Amino acid sequence: MKPIIKVENLRKEYPVGDEVVVALDGVSFEIMPSEICCIFGASGSGKSTLLNQLAGLEKPTSGQVLIGGVPISRLSEKDLAIFRQRYLGFIFQSYNLMANMTAAENTALPLMFKGMRKKEAVARACSLLETVGLGHRLRHYPKEMSGGQQQRVGIARAFITKPKIIFADEPTGNLDTKTTGEVMKMIKGFAEKYERTIILVTHEPDLAEYATRIITLADGKIIDDRRKDRK
Ligand code: ADP
């Protein structure tokens, strides 16, 4: 099997006044399809910077990221936007749902961006939400749902187009312990059901329990990289 993500000697510097912050310092690794990879490390270790690089949201200072063999930093902004829409999904710490749309409409949105008619997109969204126990919240607006329910809608929205890779930056950062468990089980359940690759950034050691691979960063460098047996 070929790696789905290949990171080659990645470096990211940010100029700050007269100084330069080295956020990533020579990072290299490969991710295989359907790994659930946790990027772990203390605050400021470079996790979000790495996620932004993997998702093509920022250009590297040097080195490169290949996704399915494509060096994404060489794509034009337009091609990158198409690439992202086609292959990548995102789950956000603050859910990022549209306030004026219902749970079903929020979940349907990526299908509509791909050109599906609203009626069919919403029908598909409803059946996906029903499989995760949100059938009774389809017509609810974000402000009428708990944080955990909103994040479950965010996860359904990320998976509905079945992107090859789903990125999540601190997806449970705003949730309590019990809800965190529910949300992580949902991410892992979808990942396994649809055989998708997950890149999950966290500073919480407990979340590593859901991963099959744990890459630990400190000061922009990989200090540990281990695979676990699937549970
Ligand atoms: P983490 O997500 O692990 O908390 P980040 O990737 O956000 O860490 O940040 C890594 C380092 O890079 C930190 O020292 C941070 O201050 C710095 N950094 C991140 N983004 C920027 C930026 N846009 N400009 C300047 N420095 C940044």
Ligand code: MG
């Ligand atoms: Mg961060």
